[in-house]
Amino acid sequence: xxxxxxxxxxxxxxxxxxxxxxxxxxxxxxxxxxxxxxxxxxxxxxxxxxxxxxxxxxxxxxxxxxxxxxxxxxxxxxxxxxxxxxxxxxxxxxxxxxxxxxxxxxxxxxxxxxxxxxxxxxxxxxxxxxxxxxxxxxxxxxxxxxxxxxxxxxxxxxxxxxxxxxxxxxxxxxxxxxxxxxxxxxxxxxxxxxxxxxxxxxxxxxxxxxxxxxxxxxxxxxxxxxxxxxxxxxxxxxxxxxxxxxxxxxxxxxxxxxxxxxxxxxxxxxxxxxxxxxxxxxxxxxxxxxxxxxxxxxxxxxxxxxxxxxxxxxxxxxxxxxxxxxxxxxxxxxxxxxxxxxxxxxxxxxxxxxxxxxxxxxxxxxxxxxxxxxxxxxxxxxxxxxxxxxxxxxxxxxxxxxxxxxxxxxxxxxxxxxxxxxxxxxxxxxxxxxxxxxxxxxx
Numbered sequence: 023x024x025x026x027x028x029x030x031x032x033x034x035x036x037x038x039x040x041x042x043x044x045x046x047x048x049x050x051x052x053x054x055x056x057x058x059x060x061x062x063x064x065x066x067x068x069x070x071x072x073x074x075x076x077x078x079x080x081x082x083x084x085x086x087x088x089x090x091x092x093x094x095x096x097x098x099x100x101x102x103x104x105x106x107x108x109x110x111x112x113x114x115x116x117x118x119x120x121x122x123x124x125x126x127x128x129x130x131x132x133x134x135x136x137x138x139x140x141x142x143x144x145x146x147x148x149x150x151x152x153x154x155x156x157x158x159x160x161x162x163x164x165x166x167x168x169x170x171x172x173x174x175x176x177x178x179x180x181x182x183x184x185x186x187x188x189x190x191x192x193x194x195x196x197x198x199x200x201x202x203x204x205x206x207x208x209x210x211x212x213x214x215x216x217x218x219x220x221x222x223x224x225x226x227x228x229x230x231x232x233x234x235x236x237x238x239x240x241x242x243x244x245x246x247x248x249x250x251x252x253x254x255x256x257x258x259x260x261x262x263x264x265x266x267x268x269x270x271x272x273x274x275x276x277x278x279x280x281x282x283x284x285x286x287x288x289x290x291x292x293x294x295x296x297x298x299x300x301x302x303x304x305x306x307x308x309x310x311x312x313x314x315x316x317x318x319x320x321x322x323x324x325x326x327x328x329x330x331x332x333x334x335x336x337x338x339x340x341x342x343x344x345x346x347x348x349x350x351x352x353x354x355x356x357x358x359x360x361x362x363x364x365x366x367x368x369x370x371x372x373x374x375x376x377x378x379x380x381x382x383x384x385x386x387x388x389x390x391x392x393x394x395x396x397x398x399x400x401x402x403x404x405x406x407x408x409x410x411x412x413x414x415x416x417x418x419x420x421x422x423x424x425x426x427x428x429x430x431x432x433x434x435x436x437x438x439x440x441x442x443x444x445x446x447x448x449x450x451x452x453x454x455x456x457x458x459x460x461x462x463x464x465x
Contacts, residue, residue: 024104024151026065031098033091033139034060035084036440037450038381038413039459044220045412046080046379048274049246052220055081056413058381059088059136060445061143065103073147074439077139077352078380083132084450090136093123098140107148110171114141114358118173130330134355141356142386146436156357156436157389161201161396165190172362176333180340186365193397200396208427209391210402211409212240212270214379217259219244226255230262238426240268240406242298246276249288256292265293270324272298279308283315296322296346303328309343324348327377331355335363339370346404350377351386357436364394373403379410384421385437388428416444 037057040046046054057080063073079087097117098106106113117137118129127133149156160168169187216229233241243259245252260269271294277285282300289297297316301308303325313323326348329335338344347367354360367374376391378384391407399405407428414420418439422429431437447454 024107024148025069026067026071026103026151028063028098028101028103029066030062030064031091031095031140032062032064033088034445035088035450036060036381036445036448036453037081037084037456038416038448039455040412041081044218046410047218047220048244048272049219049276050274051080056381057081057084057450059084059091059139060440061091061139063098063143063147065147067103067151069151071147071150072439073143073145073150074436075139075141075143075146075356076382076386076438076440077135077142078350078383079135086132087135087139090123090132091139094120094133094136094140098144103144103147103151106144107171110358111173114171114173114355115175117141118355129333129355134330135353138352138354138356141358142352142436142438145357146438150435153434155389155431155433157392157396157430160357160361160389160393161197165194168361171358172365173358174362177336177362177366180336181362181366181369185369186362189365189368190397193400196400197396200400204392204396204430208424208429209388209395210240210406210427211423212242212268212406213238213409213411213426214242214244214272215409215411216241217243217255219247223255223258226258227262230259234263236426240270240426242270242272242408244274245271245289245297246273246285249285252285252289256289256294260292269294270296270298273300275299275302275328277301279305279311282312286312286316286321287319290319290321294321296324298324298346298348299327300325304330304334306334306337306341306343309338310341313343313345322346324375326350328353332359332362332366336366339366339372344372346375347372348375348377348408349387349390351383351390352380357390360390364390364398368398373401373405374399375405376407378408379412381413382417382438382440384409384414384428385417385419388421388431389436391428392430416440416448 041053058076061075322345324346376387
């Protein structure tokens with residue numbers, strides 16, 4: 023039973039100085055500090071449960087997202103949680119259609135990141151009140167109720183409400199067996215932790231060796247800054263993992279369209295499964311051009327971590343611009359919008375291989391992929407989810423990886439809750455960690 027009126031919304035700027043070790047570094051983001059706008063929702067319900075939501079950032083600018091969250095707060099305060107989830111589509115549209123805030127979106131950029139953080143907290147609270155992990159809440163939900171949570175505006179030319187319902191109904195067949203499969207074996211993952219662009223060859227080798235020992239069979243390497251260096255590093259990692267294991271490449275939007283095609287022709291000898299974000303994430307036709315050009319080389323195109331919304335994904339699918347779709351649980355408008363993209367991907371028969379890592383992205387997106395397999399795609403063919411081994415120790419319910427697979431979470435909620443001690447220490451700029459760092463920089 024969903025209960026309680028939202029009595030308080032607070033948001034904090036939490037940053038981790040990952041740039042000091044080169045963690046997360048790529049061709050475009052050379053010094054990221056993995057960060058989050060961290061939202062807490064409280065209600066007047068006697069159960070004392072709270073909803074926690076995050077959106078991922080890279081340091082500077084998190085304070086802007088915090089401002090946007092506060093601007094959205096009036097839409098939630100004093101609202102009954104039952105009324106929100108009872109008409110979740112209406113509430114989603116209310117948040118994304120505020121006539122003044124919409125101008126600085128719409129449904130993209132800072133205002134959409136803030137929307138994601140707020141709604142992630144709502145879903146966390148709903149799942150906690152139901153006593154289920156989020157994936158289980160979704161799997162057990164009636165198809166009609168689930169469809170009613172989604173906003174189909176702008177995508178009905180590709181996916182109607184009736185088609186979405188039909189996909190979910192078809193997904194009922196074999197659902198119990200797939201849930202048992204997930205609980206027993208988990209969802210296949212790949213690692214990005216070995217080959218950040220800022221890592222030395224020594225670090226790369228050490229991390230790669232350790233990953234192989236731990237049973238990893240799928241690896242991603244960052245490319246795009248220097249061709250000769252890319253060739254050297256790709257050769258290094260391919261030689262280490264051998265010809266039979268899967269290698270992916272990620273350019274993080276570094277190239278123009280012709281440059282992407284030329285560069286990948288030079289890296290094709292290393293047999294990458296895909297090139298991720300080869301050009302601007304907004305360039306749908308550019309991705310389509312690259313995708314077509316790389317077919318003879320056997321290389322797919324993957325993108326999505328910086329796709330603003332379901333409308334961009336719709337066009338990427340329509341234009342045959344990608345072979346692997348990468349949702350991000352904190353860039354899209356929370357679970358509501360992510361589900362609409364999962365359903366579109368199912369219709370186009372494109373595998374979803376989510377973006378993860380950062381702060382809490384692994385914790386969140388694991389729920390979406392487990393739901394996708396059980397209730398939507400019913401397939402693991404060409405599917406895997408990114409895993410990055412950073413910052414999980416700061417979460418109350420961290421991901422569990424076994425045999426290079428995500429094991430479905432068993433704790434109630436969306437796995438978004440961080441340890442209060444970690445939040446206090448890493449709050450910017452007055453947390454203990456940042457007071458020391460900023461004082462040292464000031465000297």
